[in-house]
Amino acid sequence: MSERQRLLHKVCVAGFAVDEAVLFLDTHPCDKEALTYYEKARDEKNQLVQQYVEQYGPLSADEVFSEECWAWTSAPWPWEWEA
Amino acid sequence: MWTYDRRLQYPVKIACPNAETAKIIISQYGGPDGELGASMRYLSQRYAMPVREAAGLLTDIGTEELAHFEMIAAMVHQLTRNLTVEQIKEQGFAPYFVDHTLGIYPVAASGPAWTANYFQSKGDPITDLSEDMAAEQKARTTYDNILRLVDDPDVREPIMFLREREIVHFQRFGEAMRMVTDKLDSKNVYAFNPAFDGGKK
Secondary structure (H helix, E strand, C coil): CCHHHHHHHHHHHHHHHHHHHHHHHHHCCCCHHHHHHHHHHHHHHHHHHHHHHHHHCCCCHHHCCCCCCCHHHCCCCCCCCCC | CCCCCCCCCCCCCCCCCCHHHHHHHCHHHHCCCCHHHHHHHHHHHHHHCCCHHHHHHHHHHHHHHHHHHHHHHHHHHHHCCCCCHHHHHHCCCHHHHHHHCCCCCCECCCCCECCHHHCCCCCCHHHHHHHHHHHHHHHHHHHHHHHHHCCCHHHHHHHHHHHHHHHHHHHHHHHHHHHHHHCCCCCCCCCCCCCCCCCCC
């Protein structure tokens, strides 16, 4: 696994924590512990996403900072073996 | 609206292509209890939810199901990469191949193409949430069956993740059901349909 793949894996783990907290909060909207967990998970995810985008390129189309060529389509797509 | 995140919800990295396994896995792409039907079911049903929390849950689970739909496609795609015609014939993939080559198309493992007949949107929250809970269990059984049929750990790991998600979604839908019935007449929750007869909150 490359350094890029390792960081992407961390983004997925952090992203999953947010996904799970969101569903829990949908049916437990005033659970203080869950709200705190959500905020922490979201901040961790955002930080990892920012780190990934700065080092390896966009994870969403509004994170494309291309000077010469459109970087959104140049890297492997997530379903590819190479991703 | 939706935006796309350029990553899978859980990684899919399958070292050994295997068309026989692809043929089984694809049922969760376009089969009767698959991820496409799940997503379409929840995203269609949410408009008739009188309780905001339930509409939110259907939106968020319906969105997560699209991510699962993508994971299954990634698995089928990787399981069928670089196959020779000989391997396609030997591994029983010829019937799919003749119609779709190695493109991804929503079909059940048993053959039929995906249809909206796989789900309902009944416009009654108790009815729809009951279907949703059953749907999660049917998908969980399908994943259990896949785990009985497939030995490759590269396939089993993402399948076990998806199986676990069905159990969590079942739990959340049960909670949403309770939120809906709590707002109805406790002596007879069937007295009226809150999505049609009023009582919207």
